[in-house]
Amino acid sequence: MNAWTPDAARSAWAALAVALWLALWLIPWRQRRHGHIRPSGGGAQGEPILIAYASQSGQGAQWAERTAQQLASQGCAVRLLPLNRLNGAQLQGATRLLLVASTTGEGDAPDNAALFESRLMHAPQQLQKLQYGLVARGDRSYARFCGFGRRLNDWLQASGAGAAFAPLEADNDDPQVWQAWLQNCARFAGTSTLKGEAMTPAPGALSAPQAWRLQQRHVLNAGSPGAPVHHLVLQPLDAGAHWQAGDVVRIHLPAREGQAAAWREYSLASLPHEGRAELLVREVHRPDGSAGRGSGWLCRELALGDTLTLQLRSNPGFHGPAAERLLILIGNGTGLAGLAALLTAREQARHAGQAVAPAWLMFGERSASADRHWDSRLQAWRTQGLLQQLDRAFSREPGTAARYVQDLIAPQAAMLRDWVGRGAALYVCGQRQGMAQSVHRALEAVLGEEALAQLAASGRYRRDVY
């Protein structure tokens, strides 16, 4: 379970967006206080219904937002917030709570709910006054389907809260579960039946499956003590593939003997104007020596020229800040792909004549001689001034030279504070366990827990970790 602040960046972004939307369209500004959303008709009395969400890539946050919009349009007072924003005292005082709980990792809580889980869910609380409704969201191809939502429901039950309706489980955006959820929420709120707007993915959230071809593949880190990292270049067979920096690709792994078809996600390192998709894929070797399903297929089995099926997935939680904002990028291993996309976007912005603020990259790998992935690319960005500062840490160097990426943070505390003081955004990409947790702690030590939480809440601290 990763450590995290009360406000995970991507869901905070979604919360800000919906708060703005609601402020503009649903309610007079003077009726909005401390996140409480009261209907313009003035029909609802008493405490607003809390709508809390746990969402990593934003789909669950969208469910919560649309639920809030629908209830507000029916005259209910609602308050929308990421789960980390709820503390024990608020919960004990609350009477009505709706929860949208997605799962990430291996049955884990999303970043914007992890703190809630670690602070509150280790033991039952006194929640006898609370009535709640819950929809758990996940993907049935994962072993721990809806793992976090199920744990949350078990804990609410153990804490004496009353389920207003049987908890629902949705395989991604399952439209039937969405309809059932909306109807249950309407009954829970005591409003007339809600409209049941179809929960199709947001425009562009997930593209239709497309055929692409494997054009190039080579190992970037020959001689590394780590597993091989492959640089893959894919070419679309048809025109019209669109994505932006921060987005991910979902690759279809065909069914084969004893194994159903599956999907695997990878960060896109390139942008569509380059006419190709670049990925970094590290070979996974299981303890029994066999190859990981996705990496084995992509790095070993697929031949150059072969076609594959993929979908492009919008990942708004990791879309870059405005080009004129200072940018601090932190990551390790194949996380460089997601960070490189953000730098490529800045390079493109500069070519388009926009003012671009400098970036600073802190990157961790194992070997100083073998693991300088994409060094020439990084050096070119330095020469262009896009990358003002490049710091690398290598963990398998002899003696005191061995450092992890998180070890780069404390020695540069003054510069980091200065950049953040001048408005820098922090983007972290790579390994969740280990790297992202340690980087988070190091950033907290330098910037302060509260300040980092504020950065997350305002969308200036974002992570794409796996």
Ligand SMILES: Cc1cc2nc3c(=O)[nH]c(=O)nc-3n(C[C@H](O)[C@H](O)[C@H](O)COP(=O)(O)O)c2cc1C
């Ligand atoms: C890296 C990753 C790990 C995931 N792990 C799980 C899991 O363990 N169990 C599960 O049911 N779903 C899992 N999912 C599926 C997500 O729960 C599902 O895609 C959901 O729609 C994401 O919702 P969100 O956008 O609110 O985060 C995972 C998805 C990703 C990208």
